[in-house]
Amino acid sequence: MSVMTSFAHAGIALDRTRMIMTGNDRSTSANLTNTSPSVPFLAQSWVENEKGEKITSPLLVLPPLQRINGGQKGIVRVTKTSEADALPKDRESLFYLNVREIPPKPDKPNVLQLAMQSRIKLFYRPASIVPDEKSAIWQNQIVFHKQGSTFTADNPTPYYVTIIGLTRKMEKEGGGKLTDFPGIMLAPKSSQQFKVLDSAINTFAMMYVNDYGGHPELKFSCSGSVCNALPMEQQPK
Structure with missing residues (x-):
């Protein structure tokens, strides 16, 4: 043998x-x-x-x-x-x-x-x-629409945006995941739906992948059923 x-x-x-x-x-x-x-x-x-x-x-x-x-x-x-x-x-x-x-x-x-x-x-x-600055951020233009336990992510930009996940707080503040997917990629000028673990959430953080493979985060706040990124001066440095 x-x-x-x-x-x-x-x-x-x-x-x-x-x-x-x-x-x-x-x-x-x-x-x-x-x-x-x-x-x-x-x-x-x-x-x-x-x-x-x-x-x-x-x-x-x-x-x-x-x-x-x-x-x-x-x-x-x-x-x-x-x-x-x-x-x-x-x-x-x-x-x-x-x-x-x-x-x-x-x-x-x-x-x-x-x-x-x-x-x-x-x-x-x-x-x-091509952005004028290499440090340009366009992921803050993503808009989330809430409908029960379903979120719709709208990408109005001409860029692909990869979202790793949503969390209740920034990772350094304790995180607390709101999504189960391993990541989604939004094509330019497109929308995609996904489920969230807490439909009552009104503030959250979005982790995304930048041009260099890094995983920055952005804070979002909801007004009614629409969630937008906070102004850049209120984002973590």
């Missing part, structure tokens, strides 16, 4: 959880790191559209395949093709960057290898909506 042995290994790691490519950029890049000190890996990279279909236009990854030796770094670059000119000019477009590690052939018999794959959001932001 042969015995199959699982083989745990380090592998290829991305240096970010999301990428932003603007209409002003010819390309944008991310760093790859081989976290194994000695084992070389191949890194296979590609872009998918919003439907999860592999594409080579309007965004293209270079190189599609590269070798990264143990403890070394590599770069994956996303570049535009001419078809990028046909993307919407008034809102972001969503893509996904995929990086799959390919381990070397094992030198021992009966070894099971697992190839890991990273998949992160890749947002194309046309030049017409």
